[in-house]
Amino acid sequence: MIFNLKRRPQMRQVTVQFIEQVTPRVRRIVFGGETLAGFSAPRPGAHIKLLFNAAPKAPADPKKMRSQMRTYTPRHFNPDSQELTVEFVLHGDGLASTWAAQAQVGDTLTIAGPGGGMDIPDRLTTMVMLVDESAIPAAGAVLEALPANCTPIIICEVEDAREQRSLSSSIEVAPTWLFRQEQAASPGLLLESYLPNVLTSVKDFDDVFWWIACEANMMRRLRSQLLKQPGVSKDRLVSRGYWKSETSNYPDHDYGES
Ligand SMILES: Cc1cc2nc3c(=O)[nH]c(=O)nc-3n(C[C@H](O)[C@H](O)[C@H](O)COP(=O)(O)OP(=O)(O)OC[C@H]3O[C@@H](n4cnc5c(N)ncnc54)[C@H](O)[C@@H]3O)c2cc1C
Known part of the structure; x- marks a missing residue:
């Protein structure tokens, strides 16, 4: 799914709740926040957009906004606790990778989506x-x-x-x-x-x-x-x-x- 920034998708400001270093190169970050009410990612392989250094309200310049945005998988969402889990590869220099490597409980970012995902064919063996x-x-x-x-x-x-x-x-x-x-x-x-x-x-x-x-x-x-x-x-x-x-x-x- 390509997010049309002119028709602004719903933005949710979320806060880091937990961080787990799963492997040397993977950090699992659990986000929470009341804005996650109603979030769901029913299609496997769906993605969300993470906006770094952005206020919850989109800035006027879509180009600038795109440069601050990266694509991630909503790995798990718990609707009861309203917690969203994302697993970040720490690959080195990169807006998202650097952010994840330095993230601390209480940090915030903005998410948009989800979109995309796939339909699993019936009768698949x-x-x-x-x-x-x-x-x-x-x-x-x-x-x-x-x-x-x-x-x-x-x-x-x-x-x-x-x-x-x-x-x-x-x-x-x-x-x-x-x-x-x-x-x-x-x-x-x-x-x-x-x-x-x-x-x-x-x-x-x-x-x-x-x-x-x-x-x-x-x-x-x-x-x-x-x-x-x-x-x-x-x-x-x-x-x-x-x-x-x-x-x-x-x-x-x-x-x-x-
Ligand atoms: C549908 C979808 C879902 C995705 N889900 C996830 C996810 O759940 N977890 C996840 O970690 N990534 C996921 N990605 C990949 C992620 O969007 C990219 O790795 C993204 O480029 C990371 O942004 P960055 O700011 O860290 O690096 P960028 O600023 O985009 O890139 C900086 C440099 O790092 C290099 N680079 C980027 N990613 C990698 C990598 N993985 N390994 C080695 N070098 C890299 C680039 O080639 C570039 O040279 C997903 C991508 C898509 C399209």
Whole structure:
């Protein structure tokens, strides 16, 4: 979903309630506030916009506002306590990453949304997810929305073994973990090298839905390789660039289709 800043979406000022350092590169931050009344993110893979350094009322200049905005996954929302959980990758320099690394209980920011997300097809028997750490929160949400008889196959590329973590508190899965640092690999490369293993493990391509979310260049390569496989069709594949190498504030709507 592209937020139309001329038709201003609902803005909610929220306050940091809890912070948990989940792994060396991931911080889980729970936000609260009365403004979260009525919030819900019913579609898995939905996103919200986080506005840093912004007053709850949007400034007049939409360009300036966009530069202060980043896209994140509403990982969990508890309607009783009105608490919203977001998991931030601490990747280094970046408005959001720096904010999350320094965040303290009591800090505030503004959120807008949610938007987007996907419809999980009915009668799905296998869901293959190829993700890097930025999409692990969304993969967890998708996982929790799968029909009971659907087998998830999840490949997670992360920096090193310390980044392994549970994808869901309610569903047990055993993802395949790929560690960039061990092989001095650039982001996404290990997902690409691992793809042939996934393809040989799939028995019937008609039963499979593919979900790719990672660095944008690599998302395109994975998408194009998958679409060359007989039995993989565009209507059973969702791909999304979650960030782009050497690009700040990459747009949130790169589905690799052009
Ligand atoms: C639908 C959607 C949902 C998302 N959900 C999450 C989420 O739940 N958690 C999360 O952590 N991210 C998530 N992302 C990714 C997040 O929006 C980007 O990583 C964003 O660029 C971070 O902003 P920043 O201000 O830290 O860095 P930016 O200012 O955007 O970028 C600064 C530099 O950091 C690099 N960079 C940005 N992100 C990464 C990264 N992940 N790894 C390595 N280098 C990076 C850029 O290439 C650039 O060189 C999501 C993206 C989308 C589209």
